[in-house]
Amino acid sequence: MTTIVILAMVFLFVAFRLWSVLGRRTGHEQTIARPAETAPASIGAGRSLPDSAAPLAPARPATVEPRAEAGVRAIQAADGSFDPAQFLDGARSAYRMILEAYWRGDVDTLRRLVEDDVFNAFSAAIDDRKAAGETLDNRLVSIENAVIEQARMNGQMAHVTVRFDADIAAVTRDAEGNVLAGSLSDAVPTHDVWTFSRHVRADDPNWMLVETDEAA
Template sequence: MPEIIILACVALFVAFRLYAVLGRRTGHEQPIVKPADLQQAPLVARPAIEPAAERKPEPMGTVAAMIDPHALDGVRRIVAADPHFDVATFLDGARSAYRMTLEAFWRGDEAELRKLVDDEVYDAFVESIAARREAGETVDNKLVSIERSTIDQAGMAGQMAIVTVRFDADIAAVTRDAEGNVVAGSLDDAVQTRDLWTFSRHVKADDPNWILIETDEAA
């Protein structure tokens, strides 16, 4: 009986975390989305923020490594406006959202994307999926690893906190034609991808979730 109770608690915790990562999307900026097959892969959705008091504090040196030096002042402004903002928790959620959004896009799962991105990002992804289908192509991509995720830019715009995350990832990509023949790429060779995903959240909102408002390639 105790084992059953423990497993039930774990299941509830996992369900809560997935809900926190997904949430609603209401971003407003025009995303810059990659070509239809996104073979060199592209942001995502919205990482949830847990109260800092619920996490074991990260050593200062560890936190600093998660933030580009020129973004430090912006992060401080966000923390001043929202003391619950926690860098490590934010990046955990961002990585989860990155993976889920890419995988939904590669599958052409528009219903799943609807849950993960705002209207403008959704429209851009759907247009890309439609172009892929019209060409009779499918993609067989895999996110091999996220080597690094760091806060590249941060700041406040009125009551809106805005954070851009840089993802350095390895992605194996294959494009197949209507007969299933490989026309580009290889699952044996991962391609290093550098992306910038921008999230936004009203610091006074009860909803702790962040909204994806833009995607771009990093230099």
């Protein structure tokens, strides 16, 4: 009986010590935020039936240039589910997918992601590359930044222009695999301006790439 009492006292002492160390806040703990219930990142992320009673989400300074804020709000007014941050998550994915498809010469993937004029330009460049017996051995090393530079509504069509600042390692090889230009060991800073578009009332949530350019 004495042994049981001693063990019980030891247990209570250990439990008290654990509480004194772990049970009190020190002021340096980080609050664990509840994750937002969002769709998986895609160019159509955040697309859902708009709630007319919900207030418009504010444009986020970290992702939207000031001159684009009015256009973003116009898109949000037409499609209450549009969220700039979620859109940019999808745009980043689309940027990688489209570049890699172009480098591989994968016209089937490009057809699903880009509008006709852009597709024709990409396809012609791929044909020229094949005719010359050249291949691209490129790598998208990182996307350093993506920001909405312009946004507007044209009727029921939403247009969003995104500036991508990325590091790309680019190599052009001949038919025998010899390096004609570039290096995989040196990434080159690249600045692209791409415009995506979609009909805000379309069932398809995906945005299409309608224009490409280099940043000024």
